[in-house]
Amino acid sequence: MLEGFPRNDGRKGIRNHLVVAYLVECAHHVAREIVHPYRDDGAQVIGFPGCFPNDYAQKMMERLCTHPNVGAVLLVSLGCESFNRFALEQTIEASGRPVKTVVIQHSGGTRAAIATGREWVCGQLRDMAGAKKVPMDVSELVVGTVCGGSDGTSGLTGNPAVGLAFDRLVDAGAACIFEETGELIGCEGIMSARARTPELAAALTAAVEKAATYYATLGFGSFAAGNAEGGLSSIEEKSMGAYAKSGSSVISGLIKPGDIPPRGGLYLMDVVPDGDVRFGFPNITDNAEIVEMVASGAHLTLFVTARGSVVGSAIAPVIKVCANPQTYANMSEDMDVNAGRILSGTPLAEVGQEIFDLTLEVAGGCPTVSETLGHTEFILTYKSFEPIGPACLPA
Structure with a gap:
């Protein structure tokens, strides 16, 4: 019998990752720097590089951020991209996962956004360390x-x-x-x-x-x-x-x-x-x-x-x-x-x-x-x- 991390939708994960997701290529560097100190602790970077909205990319990011192997999500936005960060955040929140959005343009720039993101990630990883598994078939x-x-x-x-x-x-x-x-x-x-x-x-x-x-x-x-x-x-x-x-x-x-x-x-x-x-x-x-x-x-x-x-x-x-x-x-x-x-x-x-x-x-x-x-390769176009x-x- 396997064991997995239980999710609100009834699925179970075989890993418990924290995902930092950039919503435009302009935010990729900040997302990568947020994860860097925690890359061996279960934090990973994913993202969509495009600025123009795309239904496929929106659906993919929603599915990925609510994947059973994901336990928490930090969204990183530049602030002026066309990706619907509000809908993505609502989808993640409705799934029962902790979620936060860092908007670089509202946070004071690169250094401030990285510091804010790292503080949240550090706290979430500490909380996730105590996650319990349940039987999984x-x-x-x-x-x-x-x-x-x-x-x-x-x-x-x-x-x-x-x-x-x-x-x-x-x-x-x-x-x-x-x-x-x-x-x-x-x-x-x-x-x-x-x-x-x-x-x-x-x-x-x-x-x-x-x-x-x-x-x-x-x-x-x-x-x-x-x-x-x-x-x-x-x-x-x-x-x-x-x-x-x-x-x-x-x-x-x-x-x-x-x-x-x-x-x-x-x-x-x-x-x-x-x-x-x-x-x-x-x-x-x-x-x-x-x-x-x-x-x-x-x-x-x-x-x-x-x-x-x-x-x-x-x-x-x-x-x-x-x-x-x-x-x-x-x-x-x-x-x-x-x-x-x-x-x-x-x-x-x-x-x-x-x-x-x-x-x-x-x-x-x-x-x-x-x-x-x-x-931890990732590509989405x-x-x-x-x-x-x-x-x-x-x-």
């Missing part, structure tokens, strides 16, 4: 998965091993989220065949077709030079490897960033914006995808990498699964799981079980490698989405 977990820096080993080792772990988690009642529709091109037929209903199958197919159109318009697909250097020949081959991390469970729904799965099961996240191409590439970095899954309630993320990635994420732990044995030998201090040993005879099922077991250990409080190293339709979450 595996079925209450939300787990995401991404893959980045893929090569020819990704679809043979790391991704299918995560797929087996996902199957175990879904069987235990957890909600599991896989993504990136731009890396499922060519797999829409076999993926849709796993949908719970014909209507959901059509929605899954439409999401992948939207991604293909979006990238065709941009003239640049989700296939990088590093993928080719690693032995992948095409987006279809890359897609087959990426698809493997979804496992074999029935697909229960289709969600978009910030949509929280209503129950356990397997969900595809559509990360490609709706409407005309307006905001550039939909997945700037792997970190952006992780943030979107965290905004949908993911307690932690399974990150498969073959070429090698060092990142973690703010708010929710990242477990890095290394697909390539040579990369693991070179970067073992940044990896949690060596899935590359499958190529030398270790059974796939054994590594899948290891990932499942480690997921529960991390949910129980064990730090990941990226947490130990202090990685402009996007635009329409609400999901009734076919996306069949009863």
